[in-house]
Amino acid sequence: MNTSQRPLKRSTVAAAAVLAAALGLGAAEQASAQGFPNYPITPQQRSTAQQVAQAGVPLAELAPDAPERYTVKRGDTLWAIAGLYLKKPWRWPELWGMNLQQIRNPHLIYPGQVLVLVRVGDRAMLQLASDEPPTVKLSPRVRAEALPDRAVPALPPGAIEPFLVDVRVVDPQAHDEAPRIVAGPERRVLLARGDRAYARGQTGPSTALAGEPLQAVGGQPRLLDVIRQAQPLKDPDTGELLGYEARRVGQATLVRSERVASDADGSTQLVPATIDIVRAWEEIRLGDRLLPVQSLPRGPYVPHAPAEPVQGRIVKVHGDAVQIAGQYQVVVLNRGREHGLENGHVLALLKESARVTDTTDPDRPALRLPGEPNGVMMVFRTFERVAYALVLQITDAVKVGDRFTNP
Numbered sequence: 001m002n003t004s005q006r007p008l009k010r011s012t013v014a015a016a017a018v019l020a021a022a023l024g025l026g027a028a029e030q031a032s033a034q035g036f037p038n039y040p041i042t043p044q045q046r047s048t049a050q051q052v053a054q055a056g057v058p059l060a061e062l063a064p065d066a067p068e069r070y071t072v073k074r075g076d077t078l079w080a081i082a083g084l085y086l087k088k089p090w091r092w093p094e095l096w097g098m099n100l101q102q103i104r105n106p107h108l109i110y111p112g113q114v115l116v117l118v119r120v121g122d123r124a125m126l127q128l129a130s131d132e133p134p135t136v137k138l139s140p141r142v143r144a145e146a147l148p149d150r151a152v153p154a155l156p157p158g159a160i161e162p163f164l165v166d167v168r169v170v171d172p173q174a175h176d177e178a179p180r181i182v183a184g185p186e187r188r189v190l191l192a193r194g195d196r197a198y199a200r201g202q203t204g205p206s207t208a209l210a211g212e213p214l215q216a217v218g219g220q221p222r223l224l225d226v227i228r229q230a231q232p233l234k235d236p237d238t239g240e241l242l243g244y245e246a247r248r249v250g251q252a253t254l255v256r257s258e259r260v261a262s263d264a265d266g267s268t269q270l271v272p273a274t275i276d277i278v279r280a281w282e283e284i285r286l287g288d289r290l291l292p293v294q295s296l297p298r299g300p301y302v303p304h305a306p307a308e309p310v311q312g313r314i315v316k317v318h319g320d321a322v323q324i325a326g327q328y329q330v331v332v333l334n335r336g337r338e339h340g341l342e343n344g345h346v347l348a349l350l351k352e353s354a355r356v357t358d359t360t361d362p363d364r365p366a367l368r369l370p371g372e373p374n375g376v377m378m379v380f381r382t383f384e385r386v387a388y389a390l391v392l393q394i395t396d397a398v399k400v401g402d403r404f405t406n407p
Contacts, residue, residue: 056123057094061087066117069129074111077156079378079392085117085126089392090303090346090376090407095126159328159390160380163318166248166281168227168294169383175230175244177201178289179214179258182272191277191284197252198272199290206260206268214273214290215257222254224275224290228282233386235334236313236401242334242385245316250280252290302344303378305407310335310347314402315386325398329391331377333404336385343382347389348407349374349398374398376407 066085082092114129170178179201184191191197201214216222230244256274263269277284316332317325325331335341350371358365375394379387391398 056120056125057086057091059119059122059124061091062117062124063087066124068117070115072111072113072115076111079155081115083393085124088376088407090305090378093302093304095124155378155380155390155392156328160330160388163330163381163388165294167318167381167388168246168248168291169233169243169386170230170246170291171243171384172241175246175289177211178227178291179224179273180290181226181275181284181286181288184286189286191280193250193277193280195277195284196255197275197277197284199252199275200258200270200272202258206270209260213258214254216254223278223293224252224254225293226250226252226277226280226284227289227291228285230289233315233332233334236315237334242315242336243383245332246289246291249282249288250277250284251293252277303346304344306340306345306347308340309406310340310345311403311405312339314398314400314404317398317400318388323400325391327391327394329398331389331391331398333379333387333389334385336387337382338384341379341382341387343380345379346407347377347379347404349377349391349394350403350405351396352399352402371403374402377404 063083063085070081070084072081078092079089082089082095085095086092116127116129118125118127179199181191181197181199183198185195185197188195199214202209202211204210225248227246228249230246233242233245234240235242252275254273254275258273259271261269261271275290312333312335314325314331315334317323318330318332333341333347351374353371354369356367356369358367374396375391375398377389377391379389381388
């Protein structure tokens with residue numbers, strides 16, 4: 001016997017999905033939002049929405065072929081959708097901020113929802129379609145389906161997730177003072193999961209020790225990240241050392257503390273700390289450093305321009321021996337929190353100015369061509385003196401040493 005399901009009404013709560021997605025809620029926030037809680041909006045997010053709730057985006061900012069209606073598909077990102085409608089996709093909170101009056105709980109935008117472009121005077125806004133879905137007749141049966149997180153993310157998750165958990169920047173002093181692995185079982189120099197190894201936090205002989213010993217806290221096992229001998233990050237302009245980029249290659253549990261033991265004859269012996277390798281994504285080597293486990297950075301990626309002027313250079317393209325970046329690759333910047341950068345800052349990439357010879361002039365003088373816009377990138381991870389950004393749009397390859405500025 002067939003049963004009828006009542007037509008599903010697209011409630012005002014569902015319309016809130018647009019703004020929440022525009023504000024780029026993280027994975028934990030997305031999971032909680034699916035239960036329709038009254039999840040709080042940060043003051044910065046609400047301020048952004050309120051500023052544009054009655055303004056919208058100027059028609060001049062719309063892309064020439066902006067669609068009147070668009071059905072959200074699985075695999076979309078907010079940046080990609082915004083690129084269909086705007087010449088400057090990073091302004092997407094302004095485009096979707098018009099739904100502020102419909103917001104009761106900030107939920108998410110999902111595949112299957114229909115976005116409608118509305119023009120009012122010289123402004124435009126994006127809203128959810130209010131079409132009434134047709135009646136759906138269902139036959140009673142058991143349906144099993146996996147429930148992955150299907151909400152549309154702000155940025156491609158796979159492009160930035162490894163940099164949130166596996167990469168960190170430490171200052172030179174913290175790097176030099178970090179405990180290091182000094183010995184392995186059977187004098188092996190390469191270690192794997194399940195191996196017992198030994199580490200030291202101090203340097204020097206027992207009579208002249210320097211540094212802090214590697215010690216357990218309260219006698220309890222302590223989890224540590226194992227990082228590969230970090231690479232220095234230097235400012236392309238000044239050559240100044242900005243920090244060390246450390247890559248996590250595994251994790252170890254601290255079993256016994258480092259100490260100095262006395263023998264029966266009164267002599268002293270250095271006894272390194274004992275660690276057990278519990279995770280290894282690569283072979284762990286002698287000399288690898290140990291750092292406290294870092295918490296996963298979370299926070300919304302609300303795209304916005306820096307409030308103050310900012311200029312800098314690309315320090316590094318992430319990857320071994322990589323010097324050129326394309327779309328959705330990560331670059332390291334020589335500016336960080338102390339320079340005012342924060343997550344969500346959108347920066348303009350510039351082509352490096354070139355030097356040419358004026359062959360039309362008999363004197364053949366040297367000319368320096370001005371730098372040209374080359375695309376945009378968004379900051380998603382900041383440290384004190386460096387930051388990581390995802391290249392979102394480019395017209396040409398991005399190279400180490402290229403400049404960036406306000407969009």
